[in-house]
Amino acid sequence: MKVLIIGAGNMGLTYGQSFVDASVVKREDLYFIDHNQAKAESVARLSAHPLLLEPSEIVSQVELIVLGVKPQDFLRLADDLKPFVQSDQIILSIMAGIQLEVIQERLGVDRVVRAMPNLPAQVGQGMTVFTTSQNVSKLEVFTIQNLLNTTGKTLHTGSEGLIDASTAISGSGPAFVFFFMDAMMQTAREMGFSDSEAQLLVRQTFLGSINLLNRNSLDCEEWIRRVSSRGGTTEAGMQQFASDDMLQKIHAGLEAARQRAIALSKGMG
Numbered sequence: 309m310k311v312l313i314i315g316a317g318n319m320g321l322t323y324g325q326s327f328v329d330a331s332v333v334k335r336e337d338l339y340f341i342d343h344n345q346a347k348a349e350s351v352a353r354l355s356a357h358p359l360l361l362e363p364s365e366i367v368s369q370v371e372l373i374v375l376g377v378k379p380q381d382f383l384r385l386a387d388d389l390k391p392f393v394q395s396d397q398i399i400l401s402i403m404a405g406i407q408l409e410v411i412q413e414r415l416g417v418d419r420v421v422r423a424m425p426n427l428p429a430q431v432g433q434g435m436t437v438f439t440t441s442q443n444v445s446k447l448e449v450f451t452i453q454n455l456l457n458t459t460g461k462t463l464h465t466g467s468e469g470l471i472d473a474s475t476a477i478s479g480s481g482p483a484f485v486f487f488f489m490d491a492m493m494q495t496a497r498e499m500g501f502s503d504s505e506a507q508l509l510v511r512q513t514f515l516g517s518i519n520l521l522n523r524n525s526l527d528c529e530e531w532i533r534r535v536s537s538r539g540g541t542t543e544a545g546m547q548q549f550a551s552d553d554m555l556q557k558i559h560a561g562l563e564a565a566r567q568r569a570i571a572l573s574k575g576m577g
Contacts, residue, residue, distance in 0.1 A: 309333060309451075312367060314385070315376030316342035316351055316359065319402055322430045323374060324354040326458035333455075339366055367392035372455075375401040375411070379572070382406055386414035393417055398448060400455075404475060405572035408441050408468060418443040421452050424474045425459060427482045434460030435481075437474035439467065472573060476565035484561065489514060 311333050313320045324340065327333035336356040340347070341363060348359040360366065367373065367389060377385055382403055393399075393415050400421045401411055411420045423438035436456045440449055449464060456462045465471070489510050496506035520531065536542040549555075 309372060310337045310339070310370040311372045311374065312339045312341065312370040313374040313376055314341045314363075314389070315374075315378075316340050316344070316347035317376060317378075318430065319425060320374070320376035321347075321350055321354070322459060323376065323402070323455075324351075326429070326432065327455060328354055330458040332458060339370065341367075363389045363392050365392065368394050368397075370397070372398050372400060372452075375399060375403055375406075377403065379403045379405045383414065390415050398444065398452070400452060404479070405569065405575070407573055408439070412441065419448065420444070421449075422468065422471055423456060424471050424479050425456075426478050429459035432458075432460055435463070435478040436460065437463045437465060437471060437478060439465050439471055472569040473566050475569040476562045479569075480565045485514075 309332075311327065313324050316324075320340070320342070324338055328335055328338065335354065338355045339357050339360065340351045340355055341360045342351070343361055345359070345361065351359040357366075363385075373393070375382065375385075395417060396419075397417065398419045398421065399411055399415060399417055400423060402423050402425055404424065406422070408420050408422050411422070412418060418441060420441045421438055421444060422440075423436050425434050425436040428434045429436065436459065438452070438456060440452075444452075453462050453464060463474070465474075492510045492513075493503075493506040496509055497503060501509065517531075521528070526534075532542075532546070536546065
């Protein structure tokens with residue numbers, strides 16, 4: 309499969325690296341377009357072809373076009389891209405906020421996939437939620453999912469509205485996890501641990517907890533019960549979290565992120 313990635317930023321390069329490493333796309337079948345010539349060296353490590361600075365005839369010669377540019381740059385790009393796009397090509401968008409219908413209208417195509425990856429894709433541990441337009445066949449969905457799986461795990465949904473929800477949960481989620489980890493590290497330092505000790509304590513605690521969750525069928529509530537004992541330290545901490553309405557604040561934060569994603573989607577028409 310010949311693949312063109314437009315945008316050689318962090319996510320565009322991550323996808324290119326993952327495709328090549330997993331041998332699902334050959335170096336000679338991978339192309340990049342980016343207006344920044346400084347990206348040429350990074351592209352040369354992945355593709356057998358030099359970086360293109362603007363859309364050209366190569367656009368019409370690939371089977372899959374990955375849109376990895378910033379959402380605010382898409383409308384200008386679409387005008388330059390449209391003359392080269394073919395009706396039988398598949399467009400895979402990893403842009404936040406740009407709806408399927410907008411991409412279809414701006415590029416004059418029917419088959420569009422909209423995906424929301426997250427930052428851990430850079431280390432092969434990403435979570436990507438994706439949806440497709442009606443014209444994408446089951447075989448094409450399978451092919452796209454195999455490509456996306458090279459960066460971690462995927463979830464295919466038939467509801468485009470859930471892309472906005474996934475933006476809040478898995479897209480923004482790593483920042484929320486880092487926020488809680490940082491709060492724990494700060495508290496550990498206040499309790500007397502050095503910076504390196506605080507980082508070790510928190511990082512290994514999160515890593516170990518995730519591994520426990522992944523390797524067993526028990527849910528989070530059951531693991532909380534197993535760590536807790538009546539009148540013990542965990543119970544004291546959990547009671548404090550509950551009294552400070554932490555759960556409600558988490559819900560509110562995630563909902564605020566979802567509503568912002570919806571607003572951005574509406575504003576990108």
